Amino acid sequence: MRIEDLKLFTIVVELGSFTAAATALDLPRANVSRRIGELEKSLNAQLFFRTTRQLRLTQHGETYYHDLLNVLDGFEQAKNKLLDLDEKPIGKVKLGFLPESDEALQPVLAKFQRLYPDIELDLRFTNNYVNDIYSQGLDFVVHAGKIQDSGFIARKLLSLGRGMYASPDYIAQHGAPKALAELAEHQAICYRWPDGTLDDNWDLISDSVKVNCKLSCNHMGFIRRAIVGGQGIGFMPPLFALGAIESKSLVRILPEYESKKEDVWLIYPDRKGISLPTRLLIDFLLQEIPLYTALS
Template sequence: MRLDDLKLFTSVVQLGSFTAAANALDLPRANVSRRIGELEKHLNAQLFFRTTRKLRLTQHGEVYYQELLKVVEGIERAQEAIDKLDDKPVGKVKMGILPDSDEAIQPILAAFQQQYPDIELDVRFSSNSYHDIYEQGLDLAFHIGQLQDSSYIARRITALSRFLLASPSYIAQHGMPESVDDIANHRCICYRWPDGSLEDTWHFTDSNIKVFPKLSSNSTNFIRRSMIAGQGLGFLPLLLAVSALESGELVRVLPDYQSKLEELWLLYPDRHGVSRATRLLIDHLLNEIPKIL
């Protein structure tokens, strides 16, 4: 009986299906099913009721799972104790970052791996942190906006402002807006959310402006590139435009007008403890990201 198979069993229970566990652990579904079957054979006990709709623990499976959690957690703590003695943190962290935020986040992650070269990072783009943490088995993920699920641990990173941005070529051709109300007369580029809704109302501290986009996309990277190409005004968080602002490819429009603030969070599941590698990365992100925003 291998420790990896025991961890696999706990993952299947926590994620609710063989398919979800296979996706989260990057394994073929047939591999997961086979290994669970071998575990049941070794124990001479059925651990799951298998139906087409849902996977449920048997009485044997429930007892085995509860006791096994203590064992797996103890083994992980023992491994961490050894790593601390060697002062060489190791392990793998699977994290979800916001789509198109890589320009800002990648240098921060590179600095982390320079400090901890034996920690492996598996970086996934995630537009739905609550869903992807379990669907993809993420150790942590970024989230912008209100918190929706209290079953996760949430660490506030900072408050984000959105900026009205345009390229110098756009301003030269169309002129600089003189007020927020003037935005509606300009060529605007809007974001389309994963659920299909269009972000065509831009929120400021003192007003909300309805815009009529000439271009929209569900990719903030496409929006940013279109703005740089001079196709219109955009309304983006600094996290997604910091490089373009530093290079002068984009400039702020109406800088005296402030957008409503949105909270940036790190979310992670309370899975009976967080690995040392994950804790180190969380601390690094909480310390470094506010410096660039």
């Protein structure tokens, strides 16, 4: 009986199927089914009722699952203490993050791996942490906006503001608006939220302005490239365009207007114990990422 198989059993329970667990762990489904079968054989007990449509725990499986969570938590804590003593944390962290945040995260994650070269990072784009944490087997996610489910632990990373930006080429050709009312005369590039809502009403602290959207996309990276390409004025977090701002490929329009801020969170399942590599990365991001907020 291996610890990895015991952990696999708990993941199958949490995800509700062998297929979902196989997807989350990047394993063949047959491998998951075989290992659970071997676990049942070693325990001399049936853990699951299996049908073509449903997988559910037996009474033995239910009892074993809840007792096993405490055992695995104790095992994880004991392992972490040993690794703390060795000061050579080893392991893998699966992190979910918004596609548009890659430019800000990449250098921070590179710095982390220079400090901890034996920790492997497996990065996944995600737009729905409630589903993706379990379906992709993520250790934690970076999420912007409201917390949808209280069954997770959420730690605030920063508050993210947005600004209005255009390229020097666009300004040379169309001029820069001198007042909010003049934005209606310009071409706007707008973000489309995951629920399909078009962000063509730009919320500011003291006002809001309706813009004339000529191009929209649900990927902030595309929005950034379109603004840099001179296609219009966009409203985006500077944290997602640090390189373009520093190189002056983007110029802030009407900088006296500040946007309302949106909270960014690190979210992970409400479990007693997390691995040492995961804890180290969470603490590192909480320390390093806010240093970028001066540009927000």
